Amino acid sequence: MEESMKRWEGKVAVVTGASQGIGASVAVTLAKYGMIVCALAKRKDKIEALRVGLIKIKGQLNAVECDIANEQSVQSAFTWVEKTFGGVDLLINNGGVYTKALFTDENNSRELKNIIDNEILGNILCTRQAVKSMKTRDVNGHIVNINSIFGHKVNQAVPGNKPMNSLYPPAKHAISAVTECIRQELLYLQTQIKITVSNRSCYVFNVIY
Numbered sequence: 001m002e003e004s005m006k007r008w009e010g011k012v013a014v015v016t017g018a019s020q021g022i023g024a025s026v027a028v029t030l031a032k033y034g035m036i037v038c039a040l041a042k043r044k045d046k047i048e049a050l051r052v053g054l055i056k057i058k059g060q061l062n063a064v065e066c067d068i069a070n071e072q073s074v075q076s077a078f079t080w081v082e083k084t085f086g087g088v089d090l091l092i093n094n095g096g097v098y099t100k101a102l103f104t105d106e107n108n109s110r111e112l113k114n115i116i117d118n119e120i121l122g123n124i125l126c127t128r129q130a131v132k133s134m135k136t137r138d139v140n141g142h143i144v145n146i147n148s149i150f151g152h153k154v155n156q157a158v159p160g161n162k163p164m165n166s167l168y169p170p171a172k173h174a175i176s177a178v179t180e181c182i183r184q185e186l187l188y189l190q191t192q193i194k195i196t197v198s199n200r201s202c203y204v205f206n207v208i209y
């Protein structure tokens, strides 16, 4: 893997939802492989904390405060990346939220909208900015959408138990469809940009070779 990651050395990666979990792990790993990583999340301090201990690595980890559900915040973050490092070569769309609110719950509109904004809109806003940057510089960029098995199937609830699916599987199904739609747009636009949907975080490094 070390060898195949060489093509990304010195290139710029944007990783969303990088303050904890899968996003933090992917961001740190890409920096260790020599990428200039711009790690985005609302909690910038949590990303700063990840930098402790990252000494003598080939790349770098930069913390950028960004709310992917907010268009202005996304634009500001990508403008900062462009001004500071020239643009983005690799986008890992990882940031997201989970809900246990049932569709049939009362007064759940805010929580449901939150899922749509964070899981679907946020992904599309970041992709739009990344494509703009990649197209302008005519680079063979790559966009990876972190998905889930729930992007392909809906779990069967145990009869009598509260179903736990809610809007998470529909949002992840949307990510599967959005990825395919954008793939077709990128072909139509005759770009060299790739877009991939990854169902498991460990697959990230299998798809960007």
Ligand SMILES: NC(=O)c1ccc[n+]([C@@H]2O[C@H](COP(=O)([O-])OP(=O)(O)OC[C@H]3O[C@@H](n4cnc5c(N)ncnc54)[C@H](OP(=O)(O)O)[C@@H]3O)[C@@H](O)[C@H]2O)c1
Pocket: 016, 017, 018, 019, 020, 021, 022, 023, 040, 041, 042, 043, 044, 046, 066, 067, 068, 069, 094, 095, 096, 097, 118, 122, 146, 147, 148, 149, 199, 200
């Ligand atoms: N964990 C699993 O078992 C699993 C399995 C399959 C797929 N996935 C997918 O993998 C991804 C990451 O999962 P995870 O378990 O690592 O999640 P997590 O631990 O809950 O972390 C979510 C990350 O997303 C960020 N985030 C949430 N809303 C954001 C926003 N509006 N703007 C910017 N960042 C935002 C959070 O940072 P801030 O709060 O600081 O903004 C946090 O860093 C998700 O897309 C998830 O659906 C997870």
